[in-house]
Amino acid sequence: MQFFGGSDISPSPPAPTAPGNNAHMIYVFNRNGVCLLYKEWNRPLHTLNAQQDHKLMFGLLFSLKSLTAKMDPTSAEKGNLGVPQLPGQGCSFHSFRTNTYKLSFMETPSGIKIILVTHPKTGDLRDSLKYIYNLYVEYVVKNPLYTPGAPVR
Amino acid sequence: MAPAGPRSGDAIFASVERVNAELFTLTYGAIVRQLLTDLEEVDEVNKQLDQMGYNIGIRLVDEFLAKSNVSRCVDFKETAEVIAKVGFKMFLGVGASVTNWDAEGTCCSIVLEDNPLVDFVELPDTCQGLYYCNVLSGVIRGALEMVSMKTEVTWLRDVLRGDDVFELQVKLIKQVPEEYPYKDDE
Numbered sequence: 001m002q003f004f005g006g007s008d009i010s011p012s013p014p015a016p017t018a019p020g021n022n023a024h025m026i027y028v029f030n031r032n033g034v035c036l037l038y039k040e041w042n043r044p045l046h047t048l049n050a051q052q053d054h055k056l057m058f059g060l061l062f063s064l065k066s067l068t069a070k071m072d073p074t075s076a077e078k079g080n081l082g083v084p085q086l087p088g089q090g091c092s093f094h095s096f097r098t099n100t101y102k103l104s105f106m107e108t109p110s111g112i113k114i115i116l117v118t119h120p121k122t123g124d125l126r127d128s129l130k131y132i133y134n135l136y137v138e139y140v141v142k143n144p145l146y147t148p149g150a151p152v153r
Numbered sequence: 154m155a156p157a158g159p160r161s162g163d164a165i166f167a168s169v170e171r172v173n174a175e176l177f178t179l180t181y182g183a184i185v186r187q188l189l190t191d192l193e194e195v196d197e198v199n200k201q202l203d204q205m206g207y208n209i210g211i212r213l214v215d216e217f218l219a220k221s222n223v224s225r226c227v228d229f230k231e232t233a234e235v236i237a238k239v240g241f242k243m244f245l246g247v248g249a250s251v252t253n254w255d256a257e258g259t260c261c262s263i264v265l266e267d268n269p270l271v272d273f274v275e276l277p278d279t280c281q282g283l284y285y286c287n288v289l290s291g292v293i294r295g296a297l298e299m300v301s302m303k304t305e306v307t308w309l310r311d312v313l314r315g316d317d318v319f320e321l322q323v324k325l326i327k328q329v330p331e332e333y334p335y336k337d338d339e
Contacts, residue, residue: 112297137219
């Protein structure tokens with residue numbers, strides 16, 4: 001039986017657009033903001049140190065999620081802006097694109113957030129994010145030596 | 154491509170890897186036996202089983218969400234239905250049903266049709282206070298806590314104690330919304 005001490009999440013999601021490796025970075029956060037995994041393959045410019053970078057990314061997504069849920073024109077209930085929401089409730093944004101990169105995001109009801117930063121021409125990555133989440137479950141969650149909430153090596 | 158809808162418990166149960174049912178039952182029985190020998194106090198064993206179940210639950214919920222593809226449940230009623238129909242089917246292969254909703258919709262009973270953990274088991278007189286399947290209540294509690302619901306799960310009826318079915322009572326205490334974990338001044 002194979003024993004996984006720490007998992008290396010494979011970076012090539014099944015994206016049909018461009019051949020080869022498309023992704024620049026991947027982050028995985030848990031519900032408390034702990035960055036469980038961060039891997040980069042193509043990041044020429046580093047602006048912040050790792051800790052601040054993680055906090056910024058988590059904060060950005062937390063606020064974006066909150067904002068998009070509150071501005072939803074089709075949703076029935078609306079709290080005030082700033083009221084904490086249950087993870088997964090309401091509409092959830094799944095990607096944004098700038099002229100240099102595209103950021104795709106997926107959140108599970110258990111609070112695990114998966115973020116993939118890729119080339120801007122990438123198509124919809126939701127299936128790839130689901131695939132990554134399945135990998136996370138298979139190798140990280142089921143690993144008996146892994147303590148929930150600790151970063152994955 | 155639109156995301157796939159939720160899969161039924163039977164479909165997932167057919168597709169996951171399975172272990173021999175007897176192996177599972179006997180392993181669980183050995184665990185309980187060992188806990189009884191080590192701890193000797195029936196209440197301690199109950200607590201320990203619940204704690205073990207809790208630790209299992211917090212990991213199990215991710216696997217459940219990944220395999221079953223359910224989206225966020227709108228309210229507690231839907232949650233209980235999902236646990237009974239999809240969750241129990243997927244992991245234990247047993248069907249369960251939800252009954253006895255109270256007036257506010259925060260407390261319900263889940264009735265298991267059968268329970269693979271208790272095949273071949275009889276409780277001796279020395280262990281009459283033991284909740285043999287307490288690990289299941291811990292699992293539900295742990296799993297729901299990871300999706301922001303604080304619950305209390307107790308056994309109402311237990312076949313090993315002479316009743317006719319297994320009945321779990323799940324009571325929602327509160328929903329805990331997500332909070333921003335970092336302090337604002339940094």
